[in-house]
Amino acid sequence: MSPPALELWGVKKRFGGIRAVDGVSLSVARGETVAIIGPNGAGKSTLFGLISGELRPSAGTIAMEGRDVARVAPERRARLGLGRTFQSARLFGGLTVRENIQAALVASGRGDGDVRGALREVSLEGPERPAGSLAQGERKRLELAMVLAGEPRLLLLDEPTAGMGQQERVAIMELIVGAVERRGLTMVFTEHDMDTVFAHAKRIVVMDRGRPIADGPPEAVREDARVREVYLGGGSSAR
Numbered sequence: 001m002s003p004p005a006l007e008l009w010g011v012k013k014r015f016g017g018i019r020a021v022d023g024v025s026l027s028v029a030r031g032e033t034v035a036i037i038g039p040n041g042a043g044k045s046t047l048f049g050l051i052s053g054e055l056r057p058s059a060g061t062i063a064m065e066g067r068d069v070a071r072v073a074p075e076r077r078a079r080l081g082l083g084r085t086f087q088s089a090r091l092f093g094g095l096t097v098r099e100n101i102q103a104a105l106v107a108s109g110r111g112d113g114d115v116r117g118a119l120r121e122v123s124l125e126g127p128e129r130p131a132g133s134l135a136q137g138e139r140k141r142l143e144l145a146m147v148l149a150g151e152p153r154l155l156l157l158d159e160p161t162a163g164m165g166q167q168e169r170v171a172i173m174e175l176i177v178g179a180v181e182r183r184g185l186t187m188v189f190t191e192h193d194m195d196t197v198f199a200h201a202k203r204i205v206v207m208d209r210g211r212p213i214a215d216g217p218p219e220a221v222r223e224d225a226r227v228r229e230v231y232l233g234g235g236s237s238a239r
Contacts, residue, residue, distance in 0.1 A: 005029065011047075054077075065080075169193060
């Protein structure tokens, strides 16, 4: 039996006296689509930083496909199959769209990859445009193309629809879900828009004060009294 795509055991992260992540244990099966939500200060961004390798845990273990990566650098995790996007797309603004994808291909060890194919997959035109001139939705599409160009098996998406209007949110999620289904990827994402979360997540993990307080299918999470109290009914944002 294959190991899960992602496993966390007792993961903690402290910043001085602040327990940003306080003993998270989580298993994500291959092919799952999991949303992690919660109010401000719940620990979502810190947890993503720990999974991607930007932060090191104060305690606990993080494994990708059965391999302990808790002390593995972000670039090494990328080569092991982790692809991450950020709330604010991280691009090389002075390079063209094409050059951004080429840089991503080189970084992933796939320098001979298909740039045009990467652009087609995210419906992005204008390969010679400077990345710094792109609108928000286009920036998100380019970042997604860069991540997919690296042939990841696990996608870690931090608010993939941030800064978008309703129509644009629907379009980018259709692109993401289409790529996930075609490629058979595992996806873990955070998102502030609850319509997006409940439309696309097969499983939702709700965090509060550094710990999961609910974990299950969308219907069960929607009806959970603790979730309504600390998040869905409280009017908080997802960050």
